[in-house]
Amino acid sequence: MVDDTSLTSLPKCCLSVVIPCFNEVERIQQCIDRVLEQPVVGEV
Numbered sequence: 001m002v003d004d005t006s007l008t009s010l011p012k013c014c015l016s017v018v019i020p021c022f023n024e025v026e027r028i029q030q031c032i033d034r035v036l037e038q039p040v041v042g043e044v
Helices: 006-010 028-036
Strands: none
Touching: none
């Protein structure tokens, strides 16, 4: 069983997102917006 205090001591994770965007001008902004909506994203 895990308590709340042990969760705060976990290291932050690192997430990389690769977005293929060749000929995707119509969809790239929506894709970037959806990535930014995720709680783990710190920068793009």
